[in-house]
Amino acid sequence: MKLSLIISTYNRPDTLELVLKSIQTQELDENITADHVEILVADDGSKEDTAQLVAKFQQNFPFRLIHVWHEDNGFRLAAIRNLAVSRSSGDYLVFIDGDCLVAKDFILNQFRLAEAGYFVGGNRVLLSEKYTHKALSGKLINIASNCVFKSIWDRISGKTNKWLSALRLDTNAAWRKKHASNWRRPKGCNMALWRKDYLTVNGFDESFSGWGHEDADFLVRLLHAGIKIKDGRFAAPVYHLWHKMNDRANEGENKARLMARVNDLGIIEAVDGVRKYLNKSL
Numbered sequence: 001m002k003l004s005l006i007i008s009t010y011n012r013p014d015t016l017e018l019v020l021k022s023i024q025t026q027e028l029d030e031n032i033t034a035d036h037v038e039i040l041v042a043d044d045g046s047k048e049d050t051a052q053l054v055a056k057f058q059q060n061f062p063f064r065l066i067h068v069w070h071e072d073n074g075f076r077l078a079a080i081r082n083l084a085v086s087r088s089s090g091d092y093l094v095f096i097d098g099d100c101l102v103a104k105d106f107i108l109n110q111f112r113l114a115e116a117g118y119f120v121g122g123n124r125v126l127l128s129e130k131y132t133h134k135a136l137s138g139k140l141i142n143i144a145s146n147c148v149f150k151s152i153w154d155r156i157s158g159k160t161n162k163w164l165s166a167l168r169l170d171t172n173a174a175w176r177k178k179h180a181s182n183w184r185r186p187k188g189c190n191m192a193l194w195r196k197d198y199l200t201v202n203g204f205d206e207s208f209s210g211w212g213h214e215d216a217d218f219l220v221r222l223l224h225a226g227i228k229i230k231d232g233r234f235a236a237p238v239y240h241l242w243h244k245m246n247d248r249a250n251e252g253e254n255k256a257r258l259m260a261r262v263n264d265l266g267i268i269e270a271v272d273g274v275r276k277y278l279n280k281s282l
Contacts, residue, residue, distance in 0.1 A: 003037050003110060004090030004195075008077055009098030010044040013053045014136050015241050020057050020065075022101040022144055028108055037107060038064040041098070042084035045072025078204035078214045085195070085203060086277035093198055097189040100124065100238035103144040103166070109236040110192055112171040119193040119222050121186025122232035123162075124240045131159040132242035144239045160239075169234040180228040183262070188215030190238045197227050203274030213254040218270075220261055225268045 005023070009016045023039060039061070041054050046069070054067040068084040070076070085093060094110050096102065113120045127135070127143070131154075135143055145151065151166040179185055201221040208214040219229070261267045 001036065001092055001111070001114070002090045003092045003094060003107065004040060004085075004088035005037065005094045005096065005107065005110075006040045006042050006081060006084045006088065007096055007098050008042045008044065008081060008084075009046060009050060010075075011046045011050065012098055012243075013046070013050045015099040015243075016041070016050065017053055018135060018143075018241070019096075019098055019101055020053075020061075022103075023107075024057075024062060025104045026062065026102075026107045027104045032108065032111055034063050036111075038066065038088065038090060040066045040068055040084045040088055042080040043067060043069040044076055044080045045070060076206070078206045078208060082203045082206065082274035083277055085198060085274055086280075088195075091195050092192065093195055094192040095188070095190070096238050097240070099241040099243060100189050101144045101241070102236075102238055103146050105146060105168070106144075106236050106238075109168075109171060113192065113230065113232055113235055114194070115172075115230060116194070117226070117228060118177075118180075118230040119186070119197065119219065119227050120191065120230045120232045120236075121219075122190030122192070122236050122238065124187050124189055124238050125165040126161040126240050127242055128159050129242040135241065162237075164234070165237050165239075167234050171235050176231040177228065179231065181223055182229065183216060183219045183223055185231070186215075186219060186229060189240060190232070190236070191215070191219075192232070193222070193227070197222060197225070199274065199278075200225050201268055201273075202270040205270035206272040207270070208254050208257065213258040217258050217261055220258065221268050221270070224265050 043050055058065045068087050070080055092114050146166050148166045152163055154160045155163045204214055204218050
């Protein structure tokens, strides 16, 4: 099994740098080597400074690191994710955002969580504005710590919103499948699934305009295709750096489309999805 970790970004080289540094600290085991992992930066039209940052990391990075870019034409997260998948070679796809740091066991636990017929919905730990600014100024290290006591203290001191983010529980525990059809629970900034399941639903739907609900639509279509949800909490969280809210001008229209699809079990494939990129590469 080969894993492709896809990091979406747009004009935030400062946060992307921290994310890539957190990936540099990954610890695998004797059965998983660097050859089993590749990292793709899915760049939604950033300026040259992002490309320069990726090039710098490519010089000394523990995994194959690929920069996938398309022209800036507004918010096109679905499109850049689809394009990145078409350039990837993994059997298993993991998606995070370019402002989400990972602990040193993130990739290893994604391997352990992977199970046929399941989509893994991971959780996020929100970092406070002040804590984020300290991280970006280079005054903090080991933000995504595996120390349970540190995670409790970070919550008490208002740095994060979760008490036990560093706690690790069995990746195959039965409770992880308790909400196997609840599409509202997973977060788009931390999700994973098999490549074949991604292709079955034709990836993300690029016909969604602007910010909002393309992740939920993707998950709803997976459920319609018979894929179930596995809970990734207490195994592979992401640590979400604070930022201002995105422009949500199209959220209402996108939500209406989503709710219509929730009730139509026949809708499985994206209207405008990944297939067109795959056809170009043939």
